[in-house]
Amino acid sequence: MMNLFSSFDPSTNLNLSLNWLSTMLGLMIIPSMYWFFPSRLNILWMKILLTLHKEFKILINSEIKGNTLIFVSLFSLILFNNFLGLFPYIFTSTSHMILTLTLALPLWISFMMFGWINNTIHMFAHLIPQGTPPILMPFMVCIETISNLIRPGTLAIRLSANMIAGHLLMTLLGNTGPILSSYMMIILIITQILLLILESAVAIIQSYVFSVLSTLYSSEVI
Template sequence: MMANLFSSFDPSTNWNSSINWLSTLIGILIIPTSFWLIPSRINFLWTKISLTLHKEFKTLIGPNVKGATLMFISLFSLILFNNFLGLFPYIFTSTSHMVLTLSLALPLWLSFMLFGWINNTIHMFAHLVPQGTPPVLMPFMVCIETISNVIRPGTLAIRLSANMIAGHLLMTLLGNTGSMLSIYLINILLIVQILLLVLESAVAIIQSYVFAVLSTLYSSEVN
């Protein structure tokens, strides 16, 4: 019996243990398959996705930074894997917790800010006042731009966790009503749940892509 609606997102709900956080590391088990002598279709597909992301991130970052696309592709892969893993029954969705999402967003943003302010100080000051701003509005624009920069890791983390919680919570609420419905309504409920599962699969891909692209754009601003 759930104590509240959000207890299904508590890592210690199932089996009364926080070992569910280990689901984040299950992806390590499938990494050796990419080193097989004869790769499978999944390896070819993942290689194609990685190359496409590499070209897009390279365009956003620019030619000055070498090897940064590997970091953002790895970030995309980690979030995508954990988003999909949360769709399986009895597997904890680690990306629905601010503990994980903020741990990914905050160090990235902090490293970008430190790199930018140490190496490109004048460039960072120029970002605080958009071009063409009237002199009267410059103090307000500096405050607005500063606030928008400070809340960036929070918006990244909250966007990812809120989207993961919203869909899973809706599926949980609908699934708990199945025992009280008639056979006809259960058939409708199954169709709705399948459609929601397809929607959540799309959300899992989109949110991991958005997180990686926004992180890439934030890094391109400090160069």
């Protein structure tokens, strides 16, 4: 790596973008027996997915069966990629706007198309909050329209910025190791371990926030 940002370069090795294969690396790591025989890990993961399914079902508040599957799958994909990025020499694909926008933009466009085609009056009603004075209505329409248009951007930037910030902080602290004394090195290692725990929590929280916000956006158009 020639500079600090080389860890976020998808074409670092041999000038090929093979690092994007890390997006599906989680499926390769899981042993095949995981899918056939129940284990403690399998039961734990199923309990997590069932809890998410129940929560998303409440948020969407719709009778359509299987409507939470896409959001639970989205949570799983982002969580796998966030955790894999914490391992050394593995490319963090969720730190790139290409991947995060690829996840956020099609979801938002499909929600908007569904809402404006099937529930046009309902979508117009969302532009003006209840109880708005008549003189403020034009301004509220502009504000609500802008806030609606920037939703995919905020989803994508929130995820990628949180992934980049933690990784850069750990890299900056790690680069100071060779010039430190023994006592400072111990403090640095403890700090790095604490940062790694924090990044593990951020990996879970950001995948959950992304999927919950996508669920809330979909509930507005139904």
